[in-house]
Amino acid sequence: MNEPGRWRFTADPEEVERDLSRLVLTVVELLRQLIERQCLRRMDRGDLTDEQIEMLGLTLMRLEEAMEELCEHFDLTLSDLNLDLGPLGTLLPTDR
Numbered sequence: 001m002n003e004p005g006r007w008r009f010t011a012d013p014e015e016v017e018r019d020l021s022r023l024v025l026t027v028v029e030l031l032r033q034l035i036e037r038q039c040l041r042r043m044d045r046g047d048l049t050d051e052q053i054e055m056l057g058l059t060l061m062r063l064e065e066a067m068e069e070l071c072e073h074f075d076l077t078l079s080d081l082n083l084d085l086g087p088l089g090t091l092l093p094t095d096r
């Protein structure tokens with residue numbers, strides 16, 4: 001089994017599925033967080049109507065719930081998706 005925070009390819013079919021799932025979910029989570037930040041910036045600038053803010057908030061909540069369900073399905077946590085980029089730090093912010 002892989003050490004926490006380490007990405008390593010193994011030939012075990014079950015581990016390959018889990019590692020691939022982890023990689024895909026990492027990309028999806030990164031995009032979700034980027035979209036969330038963009039929405040907050042637009043909201044702060046006043047570019048959105050109250051209706052748009054409500055719709056985006058609901059959509060982002062549903063996306064976060066879907067990510068949590070997918071992580072649970074693949075026996076992962078959101079912290080499992082946070083790649084360690086060495087001296088650059090982690091891929092995803094840790095302030096959540």
